Amino acid sequence: MASVHPRVPESGIMSRPRPRHLAPVALLIVSALTLVGCGSDDESSEPPVASATEAEQETPGPDDEPTEPEDDTSLADFLRSAKVDDALVNRLGEVGDANGYGLGEGVETSLEERQQLATVQVGTCRDVAVGHRTWEGIQASDVSSGGTEEQAAAMADFLREEFCPHVAPYKEAPLPKQSLGGPEEDAKGGRGLAxxxxxxxxxxxxxSWSEECAAQTGQPxxxxxxxxxxxxxxxxxxxxxxxxxxxxxxxxxxxxxxxxxxxxxxxxxxxxxxxxxxxxxxxxxxxxxxxxxxxxxxxxxxxxxxxxxxxxxxxxxxxxxxxxxxxxxxxxxxxxxxxxxxxxxxxxxxxxxxxxxxxxxxxx
Known part of the structure; x- marks a missing residue:
């Protein structure tokens, strides 16, 4: 069947995956968080342009050692902002491993793989907190995607009783100052979409997105x-x-x-x-x-x-x-x-x- 839900194919934004199995969604989560970053709307997304002199000075010579790529900390940064530490991530991972939410039932996942699952479940906690989803619905969703009633209940119980109470609510940035009265169309003739x-x-x-949208559209x-x-x-x-x-x-x-x-x-x-x-x-x-x-x-x-x-x-x-x-x-x-x-x-x-x-x- 064709899908009429527009978010994923058009926006490049990852809507929340159904988290029965971690492997298919892992790269999507890492990609989404890496692209989002931590900057504000006021910060330029382009790096500063170096002058010709600076560029010449920074050009590596034949004897220079290659620079090691920086570690990607986007998952850890996201979880830290949600007040979820590694100990809680590992406890979630153990429940996930035992109930088929990782790489397979009984297969132990790594810390990074558990961080990916935790990132998904932070969104689950926040969706329930604002009334966008219910625990009954989350369990039913997990069963419909391949889990047993017992597995879905075990995960939901852990989330409800141990994981979600530690998750910080989404913290919205202050509303910016605005000067309204702009043109009815953008430079290309658009009026909102695109x-x-x-x-x-x-x-x-x-x-306020938290007040006007969160309960209706869920946590992005x-x-x-x-x-x-x-x-x-x-x-x-x-x-x-x-x-x-x-x-x-x-x-x-x-x-x-x-x-x-x-x-x-x-x-x-x-x-x-x-x-x-x-x-x-x-x-x-x-x-x-x-x-x-x-x-x-x-x-x-x-x-x-x-x-x-x-x-x-x-x-x-x-x-x-x-x-x-x-x-x-x-x-x-x-x-x-x-x-x-x-x-x-x-x-x-x-x-x-x-x-x-x-x-x-x-x-x-």
Whole structure:
């Protein structure tokens, strides 16, 4: 089945993996954390340019020893910021090894592999803390992805009773000072989707992501931002860590204070696209077979020739398409929460067109 969830393929941001087995997600976690780093939005992502004299002085001679690459400490740094020490990581790893959450049941993992699992579970703890997910749902998700009831219960019990009480809540940076009144379009004609954060900061007022978005969209690995779109709606997003995306928001969620009708939801999505955007076709989707949730969504493909120019330079094979996924309640890593009713609480908007498979199926 084709997926209508936009985050992973479009943004380069790792949505939370389903952590039954560590090996398939290890490189994704390391990559995401390495790309995110610890800098603020005000810091330049480019290194300072050295003068010609400095460059000549720094050019290694034939007798110079090669420089050893620096160790990657991104996992340890992330866990340290969450107040999770190595002793707790190892205790989690032991539970994971015994219950198939590592490289296989009974196979001992290394400290780095356990740090990768701990990074995933920090997000799990924070999602539960803000009400985005439940322990019942997390256990059901682990069972649906291959674990036994006993294994899933053992991990959930350890997380709930021993691991999560030590995890520090996500600490949001102070809201920046803004000078609003910027242009309606960015330099390429974009109006939000695929526009740079710098444009957003002159157009919409920033609001607290923790207060407005966390419970609805869950905890990202990256730098989240939130903007007031209207009196009844906010835009929630994560600044893409991938360097080629240059801090452009190519995947966003519109979250309404209360569910709204489809016309209102569509208008909100179109307001973030170039003015030539036209809704072309819609398809209802259901959750994937492995999901424990009984849920559905509505996918709307939107055509915009101008969007192709906006996206060009940010990603290969730019398309004149975007898609908006409508949820009546919300969505987690396990799919839509509840059926699609025609009322809309959340719209996930991303670049590119969603095509169903030959069977005509789309999954939420």
């Amino acid at each position: 526009s740079p954060v710098s444009w957003w900061d002159t157009r919409y007022r920033r609001v 690995i990256g730098d989240p931002v939130a903007y007031r779109l209207s009196d009844d709606a906010v835009v929630c997003a994560t600044v893409p860590p991938a360097e080629q995306l240059k801090k452009h928001l190519i995947s966003v969620d519109v979250v309404f204070a209360e569910p709204v009708g489809e016309e209102r939801a569509q208008d909100a999505a179109l307001s973030l696209l170039p003015i030539d955007a036209v809704a072309e076709d819609e398809t209802e989707g259901t959750n994937p077979d492995w999901s424990y949730l009984e849920g559905g969504c509505l996918n709307l493909n939107i055509q915009s020739q101008d969007l192709e120019d906006v996206v060009a330079g940010l990603k290969e094979n730019a398309e004149p398409w975007a898609h908006a996924v409508h949820y009546s309640d919300g969505a987690t890593a396990d799919g839509a929460v509840g059926p699609y009713t025609g009322e809309v609480k959340q719209v996930s908007l991303s670049t590119g067109r969603n095509e169903p498979t030959d069977s005509g199926d789309l999954t939420c």
